[in-house]
Amino acid sequence: xxxxxxxxxxxxxxxxxxxxxxxxxxxxxxxxxxxxxxxxxxxxxxxxxxxxxxxxxxxxxxxxxxxxxxxxxxxxxxxxxxxxxxxxxxxxxxxxxxxxxxxxxxxxxxxx
Amino acid sequence: xxxxxxxxxxxxxxxxxxxxxxxxxxxxxxxxxxxxxxxxxxxxxxxxxxxxxxxxxxxxxxxxxxxxxxxxxxxxxxxxxxxxxxxxxxxxxxxxxxxxxxxxxxxxxxxxxxxxxxx
Numbered sequence: 001x002x003x004x005x006x007x008x009x010x011x012x013x014x015x016x017x018x019x020x021x022x023x024x025x026x027x028x029x030x031x032x033x034x035x036x037x038x039x040x041x042x043x044x045x046x047x048x049x050x051x052x053x054x055x056x057x058x059x060x061x062x063x064x065x066x067x068x069x070x071x072x073x074x075x076x077x078x079x080x081x082x083x084x085x086x087x088x089x090x091x092x093x094x095x096x097x098x099x100x101x102x103x104x105x106x107x108x109x110x111x112x
Numbered sequence: 113x114x115x116x117x118x119x120x121x122x123x124x125x126x127x128x129x130x131x132x133x134x135x136x137x138x139x140x141x142x143x144x145x146x147x148x149x150x151x152x153x154x155x156x157x158x159x160x161x162x163x164x165x166x167x168x169x170x171x172x173x174x175x176x177x178x179x180x181x182x183x184x185x186x187x188x189x190x191x192x193x194x195x196x197x198x199x200x201x202x203x204x205x206x207x208x209x210x211x212x213x214x215x216x217x218x219x220x221x222x223x224x225x226x227x228x229x230x231x
Contacts, residue, residue, distance in 0.1 A: 004154075034220055043118075076140040079183060089154070089218060098143070098162070099170075100206075100220055103156035 002027045002094045013080055013110055020062040021075040023090035028068045033106045035064050035075050037106070038087045047088075048075070080110045083111035114139045118203050125190070125197065125230050128155045133226045135203035141221070144186035147162035148172060149225075155202065161186055179218045190228060201226045 005025045013019055023033070032051045036044040048064040050056045050073065056065040063076040077084060087107045093098040115139045125131045135144065143162045145157040157170030161180040175194025180186055187207075190197045203223045 032219060038224075041200075041225070041227070043224040044204075044219065046219075049219050073190075093219075098206075099157065099160060101143075102147075102155040105124075 002030075002072065002092060002101045003025055004092050004101050004103040006088075006106050006111070007040055008106060009104065010107040011109070013108075015080060015082060015110055015112050018047060019077050019080055021088050021100060022104055022107070023073040023075070023092075025092045026075075027098075028066065028071050031095060033064075033073050033075075033093075034091045034100070035062075036089045038045045043073050044089065045112075046083075076109060080108075082096065082110050082112055084108060084110050097109035115206075116203055116205055116221055116223035118226050121224065121229045123226060125228060127230060128192045130189055130191050131228065133190070133201055133203075133228070135184075135186045135188065135223060136184055136186060137205045137221075137223075139205055139221060140183070141205035142183070142208045143206045144180070145204045145206075146170075146176075146178065146186070146188045147204065149202060151198045158161060158188065166222075176222075197228055198230045199228060201228060 005024045007022045034049045035047045038044050050066040051059050060077040066073045087105040089105040091102045093100050119134045126166040145160045147157040149155050156172050157174050161167035164183050167178050167180050177189045202225050206220045
């Protein structure tokens, strides 16, 4: 059974810092990996999707990488802003079932 | 605009009552999912459906029921058998796996959620 772990569970940084969020998974036979953002009391907003054949995706200040062999993905946020404060979750769709498995998320606070 | 609509946004239930949460999508997605989110925990899968008139139990299906009579709709009923129903419920949808490469960044799309509180 696929297990997804996100480290750190919480992170507090000053505005302007570059930061890295980590997502690891136990079964490397994945179809894709998706990063989401969740604001308090809201649904999930998709940030980036990496297909299994890809190694990275970029959107604005966000860059996500995927290393299937090591079972890891990282989300890089450049020049963080207070508006980036949210919980970031990764979801992995595994081979066979197509059912996404979520990590518990990283709660990010960017203070001015 | 295409998307997923969940209703109601907030719901209060007395003990012993059944309640139904609505989830409607106009994305023409084949698969739909219900997740439960509790503070400090990740999303836990309740039920999922990959095609109309078919659905499967997820990791925490006890005390819940669903139906998938239409492609667009996947309602979740929280029954009185669910002993701790207070939580935030999220509905999601995704296209057929064969269409994932065409779906862009939104392979898995979520609604805004429904918060259920038991009084």
